[in-house]
C-alpha cells in the first residue's frame with residue numbers, strides 16, 4: 001500500500017516520468033526482488049536550499065538549490081551538480097535516480113545522488129559564480145561528505161567549481177577533505193583522464209555496439225547534439241577511429257558537412273563561441289538536425305531531446321546516449337520497432353562516474369595512477385558491464401535499456417533486501 005509522492009506529479013515526457021516508466025518496464029524481470037521495487041520510485045532524501053549571494057553591484061540575489069540522494073543501499077551517494085536556469089527538483093530527482101542505476105550498472109560501490117542550482121551561470125561574473133558555489137556547498141554541507149555523498153561536475157560545472165566546493169566543505173570541517181568531490185583540478189587530488197572520461201566511455205561502448213551491428217567505424221557518419229565535455233570528446237575519439245562527424249548542434253545552432261566537419265578548427269571555435277560561426281560547414285535549421293543522413297546519433301545535451309517524432313525520422317542505426325535521459329519512452333519504442341539500437345545513458349555515459357570513482361579511491365590512498373592505467377581500467381569496466389548487459393538483453397529479448405535496468409536494479413534491490421528495513 002503506497003500513496004503517490006505529494007510533491008511531484010510526473011508528466012509522461014518529463015525526466016521523472018521517463019524514469020518511472022523505465023522502472024515499470026524492468027519490474028517483470030526482477031523476480032522476487034520486485035517486492036522492493038517501490039524503493040526505486042522514491043528518493044531517499046531531498047534537500048531544497050536557498051542560496052542568497054551579494055552580487056557585484058551590491059544587490060542581493062537568491063537562487064534555489066537542490067541535492068537529492070535517491071538511493072544509498074550500495075554505498076555513498078554519487079552524482080554531479082548542474083547549474084542551469086531550468087533546473088527543478090523533479091529534474092534533479094530523475095538525474096539522481098539515473099545515477100543510482102548507472103553506478104550499479106558498472107558495479108561501483110555507490111548509490112545515486114544529484115544536485116543543481118536554478119541559475120544561468122553565463123549571467124554571473126566569476127566572483128558571483130564562486131559565491132553561489134560556496135554558499136550552495138555550505139548549505140548542502142549537512143548531507144554531503146567523502147563517506148556520505150560525493151558531488152562532481154555536470155552541465156555548466158567544471159574543475160574550478162569542484163575546487164571551490166572542496167575548499168568550502170574543507171573550511172567548514174576544519175581539514176582538507178579532497179574526497180568530498182570528484183572532477184577536481186589535478187593538483188588538488190583530481191585524476192588524470194577524468195575530463196575526457198565521459199566522452200571516452202561513449203566511444204568505448206559505441207565502438208563495441210558498432211562492432212556487434214557490423215557497422216564499420218571507418219567512414220561511419222555521426223551526428224552529435226551537444227558539443228560540451230561529452231559530445232566534443234566523443235566526436236574527437238570517433239573521428240580518430242576514422243568516422244566522419246557530419247552534423248553538430250549546440251546552443252548556438254546546427255552545422256553540417258556531408259564530407260565531415262574538420263574538428264581541429266571546429267573544436268576551439270565551439271569552445272570559445274559556439275559552432276555556428278564555423279566556416280567549414282553549412283548552417284541548417286535546428287529541427288533538420290534530426291533527419292540528417294547519418295549512421296550514428298549521439299544526443300549529448302539535455303533530457304527529452306529524442307521525441308517520438310524525431311525517433312521516427314532519424315536515419316541512424318545506432319543511438320549513443322551521451323546525455324542523461326535524452327530519449328522519452330514513446331521514442332524508445334519507436335526506435336526499437338524501427339530496429340535502431342540504443343546504448344542507454346545509464347551505461348553509455350558511465351565513464352565519467354567510473355573515473356570519479358578512481359579519483360575518490362586515489363584520494364583516499366593518496367597514491368595516484370598514470371593516465372594509461374586509468375584508461376585501461378575504464379575500458380575494462382565499461383566493456384565488462386556492457387557485455388553482461390548484452391547477454392541479459394539477448395536472454396530476455398529486451399532492449400539494452402531494460403537490460404541495463406535489470407542488471408542494475410537486481411544489484412540495488414539485493415543490497416536493499418540484505419540490509420533489511422530499519423527499524
Ligand code: GLU
Nearest residue numbers: 079080152154352353356
Ligand atoms: N555528472 C556525471 C554523470 O551524469 C558524472 C557524475 C560523477 O562523476 O559523480 O554521470
